[in-house]
Amino acid sequence: MNSGLRGNNKRTHSVLKSFTFAFAGIKSAVKKEKNLQIHLVISAAVILLGIMLAISRLEWIMVLFAIGGMLSLELMNTAVERVVDLATEDYHPLAKQAKDIAAGAVFIYAALSVIIGAIIFLPKIIAYMS
Numbered sequence: 001m002n003s004g005l006r007g008n009n010k011r012t013h014s015v016l017k018s019f020t021f022a023f024a025g026i027k028s029a030v031k032k033e034k035n036l037q038i039h040l041v042i043s044a045a046v047i048l049l050g051i052m053l054a055i056s057r058l059e060w061i062m063v064l065f066a067i068g069g070m071l072s073l074e075l076m077n078t079a080v081e082r083v084v085d086l087a088t089e090d091y092h093p094l095a096k097q098a099k100d101i102a103a104g105a106v107f108i109y110a111a112l113s114v115i116i117g118a119i120i121f122l123p124k125i126i127a128y129m130s
Contacts, residue, residue: 029078035106036074044059046117047058053124066113073109076104 029036052064080102084095 007037012041023088026075029075033074034104036078038068039074043071046121049121053128054119055120059120062116066116069109070106070113073106 030040046063046067050060055063081099084098089094
């Protein structure tokens with residue numbers, strides 16, 4: 001594993017290389033994580049709906065924060081799961097608790113994102129249908 005640090009705590013790679021590592025992590029998660037794939041599809045649908053309903057700048061900011069936060073938390077949840085799996089192959093109550101807590105954080109943010117979406121989109125959809 002390359003953390004980018006040697007024994008003397010000096011950076012051994014460029015900032016550009018750090019971006020390469022980040023994109024590799026995102027790519028790996030997108031390929032392997034079904035929940036992240038679902039979030040990406042829903043995010044694309046929400047963006048299209050935002051374009052179709054011409055949401056305001058402030059509404060875009062809220063939607064983009066909801067999407068970005070959701071995807072970020074899903075990536076963190078995946079990272080926690082990987083680290084726990086790396087630490088132990090055996091069942092351990094603390095390992096389960098770590099995974100469950102990370103999943104809970106994702107769930108809370110997903111619920112918040114749905115509420116934000118409902119506040120922004122439902123009035124526009126209802127007005128459109130009227």
